[in-house]
Amino acid sequence: MEKRLKVLISENSGEFMQEYVPALEEAGMTVICTERDGRVLLEKIESEHPDVVLADLFMPRLDGIGVMKACAGKKDVPVFLILSNFTSPAIEREVMGSGASYFMVSPFDASELAERVLQIAALTPPPASGAAQGEEPLEIQVTEILHQIGVPAHIKGYHYLRDSILMAVRTPDIINAVTKQLYPSVAKDYDTTPSRVERAIRHAIEVAWDRGDVDVLTGYFGYTIHNTRGKPTNSEFIAMISDRLRLHMKSAS
CATH class of the missing domain: 1.10.10.10 (Winged helix-like DNA-binding domain superfamily/Winged helix DNA-binding domain)
Known part of the structure; x- marks a missing residue:
C-alpha cells in the first residue's frame, strides 16, 4: 500500500479548512491542521513527523523562518512551503535561504496549492539506488x-x-x-x-x-x-x- 503524504499546516481557521484542506485530501494527502503559532508548530513537527509543512511566514511567537532554522540539522527535516500574503525581494531571498522549498503568495487556488505540494514533495525523494551519493535530482x-x-x-x-x-x-x-x-x-x-x-x-x-x-x-x-x-x-x-x-x-x- 502506497504511503500517503502527511502534510502539517499552521492554520486551523474555518475558511482555510473549508477551502484548502479538502483539495489536499482529494489529492491523496493526510492533512493535520494546528494552531497558527510558531512554537506550537515546532512541537507538532516533532510529534507528528510530517513529510511536508505549510507554514505562514508571519506567525505569533515564532515566524516561518524561525521554525525552519529551528529544524535545520535535525533528523528527518520536512519539506517546507511558506505561505504569505505579502512579499518583497529581500523577504523571498531570506525565506528560500532559510530552507524553504517553495514560497507561495496568496491569493492562490486550492487545486494549485495541492499541485504545488505534490510537485515539491516529488522533487525531494530519497536517493535512487545507483545514483551518486548526495546528487540531487x-x-x-x-x-x-x-x-x-x-x-x-x-x-x-x-x-x-x-x-x-x-x-x-x-x-x-x-x-x-x-x-x-x-x-x-x-x-x-x-x-x-x-x-x-x-x-x-x-x-x-x-x-x-x-x-x-x-x-x-x-x-x-x-x-x-x-x-x-x-x-x-x-x-x-x-x-x-x-x-x-x-x-x-x-x-x-
Missing part, C-alpha cells in the same frame, strides 16, 4: 539555480523557465529551435500560447536582473550582465543554465 538543481538567480517562484515565467531549462538539458538541440519547438512545447503543457510563454520568460529574466545578487549573476552569466551588453536573451539564459547543468552531470558520472 535535475529538477531540484534547476529550482535552486532559479532561486539563487532571483527569479520569483510565484510568477508564470518561473515555471516556463524551469521547464524550458529541463527540456534543453535533456534535448540540447532544442535551443536552436526556441521559437518553433521549445516555446510551443511549454505552451502545450500549460495550455497557453508560445508568445505568452516567450513574454513571461522575458519578464522573469527582467525581474531577476532588477532584484538579483550581482555576484550570483556574474557567476552564472559573466560578461552578459555588463552594462553595455544588457540582459541575456531568453535563449541565452536557457542555454547557459542548461549547458552548466549538462557539464555538471557529465563530471559527476
Whole structure:
C-alpha cells in the first residue's frame, strides 16, 4: 500500500479548512491542521513527523523562518512551503535561504496549492539506488539555480523557465529551435500560447536582473550582465543554465 503524504499546516481557521484542506485530501494527502503559532508548530513537527509543512511566514511567537532554522540539522527535516500574503525581494531571498522549498503568495487556488505540494514533495525523494551519493535530482538543481538567480517562484515565467531549462538539458538541440519547438512545447503543457510563454520568460529574466545578487549573476552569466551588453536573451539564459547543468552531470558520472 502506497504511503500517503502527511502534510502539517499552521492554520486551523474555518475558511482555510473549508477551502484548502479538502483539495489536499482529494489529492491523496493526510492533512493535520494546528494552531497558527510558531512554537506550537515546532512541537507538532516533532510529534507528528510530517513529510511536508505549510507554514505562514508571519506567525505569533515564532515566524516561518524561525521554525525552519529551528529544524535545520535535525533528523528527518520536512519539506517546507511558506505561505504569505505579502512579499518583497529581500523577504523571498531570506525565506528560500532559510530552507524553504517553495514560497507561495496568496491569493492562490486550492487545486494549485495541492499541485504545488505534490510537485515539491516529488522533487525531494530519497536517493535512487545507483545514483551518486548526495546528487540531487535535475529538477531540484534547476529550482535552486532559479532561486539563487532571483527569479520569483510565484510568477508564470518561473515555471516556463524551469521547464524550458529541463527540456534543453535533456534535448540540447532544442535551443536552436526556441521559437518553433521549445516555446510551443511549454505552451502545450500549460495550455497557453508560445508568445505568452516567450513574454513571461522575458519578464522573469527582467525581474531577476532588477532584484538579483550581482555576484550570483556574474557567476552564472559573466560578461552578459555588463552594462553595455544588457540582459541575456531568453535563449541565452536557457542555454547557459542548461549547458552548466549538462557539464555538471557529465563530471559527476
